[in-house]
Amino acid sequence: MTWIGLMPLTIVMIAWLLAPGYVIGRCARLGRVHALSVAAPVSVFTISIAAILADRAGIDWGPVPVLVLTAVLAVVLLLTFGVYDHVRKNRRESSREDSAAGEAVTSYTPARAEQINFSPPERQLPRPLLWILTFIGSAALTTVNLMILLGNPRNFSQTFDNVFHLNAVRWVLEHLNGSSLAVAMTSGDQSPSFYPMAWHDTISLGLLTLRSSDAAAGTNAAILSVGAVVWILGCLCLANAALHCSSPGVVAVGFISAGFPSFPFDPIKFGVLYPNFLGIALLPGTIAITIQTLGLGTRKIPAGRGLVLCTLAVGGVSLAHPNSFLSYCLVLLPIMLIWALKLVKQGWHEKSMPATWGPPALLLITTVAVVRLWSLLQPAFDRDAWPPTQSTAQAIGEVLLAAPLEAAPAWIIGAAALIGTIRVITTRQHTWMLASHLVMTFFWVVISAWELGPLRTALVGGFYSDPHRIADTLPVTILPLAALGASWFGSMLSYRAKRVWFSREHRGTAWVDPLLIAVEVVALLYFTQYSGTVRQAVGKGIVTYQVTEGANLVDTEELALIERIPDMVPSGSVIATTPYNGASMVYALKGTATTTTHIHYTWTRDVTIINEHLDEAATDPEVCPALERLNVDYALDFGTDEVNSGARSSDYPGFDSLATSPGFEVVASEGHAVLYRITACN
Secondary structure (H helix, E strand, C coil), X not given: CCHHHHXXXXXXXXXXXXXXXXXHHHHCCCCHHHHHHHHHHHHHHHHHHHHHHHHHHCCCCCXXXXXXXXXXXXXXXXXXXXXXXXXXXXXXXXXXXXXXXXXXXXXXXXXXXXXXXXXXXXXXXXXXXXXXXXXXXXXXXXHHHHHHHHCCCCCCCCCCCHHHHHHHHHHHHHHCCCCCCCCCCCCCCCCCCCCCCHHHHHHHHHHXXXXXXXXXXXXXXXXXXXXXXXXXXXXXXXXXXXXXXXXXXXXXXXXXXCCCCCCCCHHHCCCCCHHHHHHHHHHHHXXXXXXXXXXXXXXXXXXXXXXXXXXXXHHHHHHHCHHHHXXXXXXXXXXXXXXXXXXXXXXXXXXXXXXXXXXXXXXXXXXXXXXXXXXXXXXXXXXXXXXXXXXXXXXXXXXXXXXXXXXXXXXXXXXXXXXXXXXXXXXXXXXXXXXXXXXXXHHHHHHHHCCCCHHHHHHHHHHCCCHHHHHCCHHHHHHHHHHHHHHHXXXXXXXXXXXXXXXXXXXXXXXXXXXXXXXXXXXXXXXXXXXXXXXXXXXXXXXXXXXXXXXXXXXXXXXXXXHHHHHHCCCCCEEECCHXXXXXXXXXXXXXXXXXXXXXXXXXXXXXXXXXXXXXXXXXXXXXXXXXXHCEEEEEECCCCCHHHCCCHHHCHHHCCCCCCCCXXXXXXXXXXXXXXXXXXC
């Protein structure tokens, strides 16, 4: 498969990630730009809930449940807010002008804090076109970088957790069940527990739409869709919702969105953290609708519909991964604090009791709810899985340079964020940006620099104490500050250039902005993409998707044997595998059933017998009945080289001596990788 061959699947993924939420947003009477902000998070919510409801209703998973739920939500919201608008007809008529202004996403009326007084140019740049071109350019840059990182449309992540993620996609495709409450792939004979399946549901939905079963290609199409479209679109919507960007600022936001070394690159190479990758990509759009509902953005969304759409968007973030919901809370609480203080001050001056006490009461209720949820969402195990990795000073320095996890410094982004911080302090505008970033920075310091202890566990145990999970979220709070700084700096340059040129030549200045933007594009293209930051991040990720002789999970010999297995193993037969050496990836890649599908799973009695005594099948009377009950006819031996250089082979003594034990016939081999037919039970 070529990248061009992957395009139809990628386009379908993008459509599923945007269309349901956009339709629902428009039916809730949101403007086009507001609907774009919530399109992805509401779509993910719809997809995930549709999967759960389809399972409960006994309906096969696929496009139909999503279309039905989208239609139901759209009709309900259309009727609800249609009736509301009809009853409040006078208010609707008076607000039409505001709504029309909201549609003009790009009409530039600088806020007082950013306004610079100079004579307007002879004609303005077409701002809608500038936003569109910025999105296209940023998405294209990110797409190219992600394609370089992936290497090939059918490559797959050679990481620990990808054993689960690819197999989970295959499991959903085969069982036509994507419910987060019913994934029994790793639960053995126990009842399945909740696992956020939004990522796998989205991939399977795209594959089922095109009647494909290529889990690896589907995953890579989802990576491109989420990293290059959902993330970039969300960032631009957040910047547009937060402030009135100057023309150079609009362009800068695009390069900033595509220039972070941690996101979108780190979560697809470490872990691999695909559900977090999806959840974090949904955060900018969700925060955009949040600040506009609270009246802290450039335009105000009516509280009723804003609250409904916020709830749906936050639901999408939560169903992508609970970690992302916790990250949203870290942004929400300081935003609500600024909102409450603003309304209390206003209510105090107006001597309005509800305005004075209502917002603090709501803030208190929200804080109590978040604290309670914070403890409930702590994982049952591995809360202290990761120790600190650096000092407090190093952690703070990495935030200032927008380069966590020892990445190359993102000088331009760091400088823009610093300018934005100074603007917030000096103008006392957009204080929610700085407040939310300070909270996120504090948690970054805790998770990456604090020593192990009860307080650290209480604060960041919900993130498994894993620095990557907060490092990948830092761009969400850096972005608004960097956008503010870049917009102000671009306005200053434009103002100075126009003033100097006009004073010297007494000519028009309409050409100044286009020239500045052209220079800006060249400069930012080099400094954000080719000077080291993004190149280093992409370079580190390339090796995690390469199939080589010494690959971390599946090497070249093992993959060559996997490719041959469908021709040698009859349909319906199950292969005995050990997951730690990559053998279980045959299920994800070729659809041949295996006894294990992840390194962490619940062993049934029969699986335990196989794992511990398979090579004793000719002599142990318990082995053959267990093999027969599970329909196991073959065994796949990839040796003892383990993912992440682990030491789990001692847990699987039944695979120690297949080559020398009676009752095992070699069917095929590629180097050290061997497929056996089990003849001991014949």
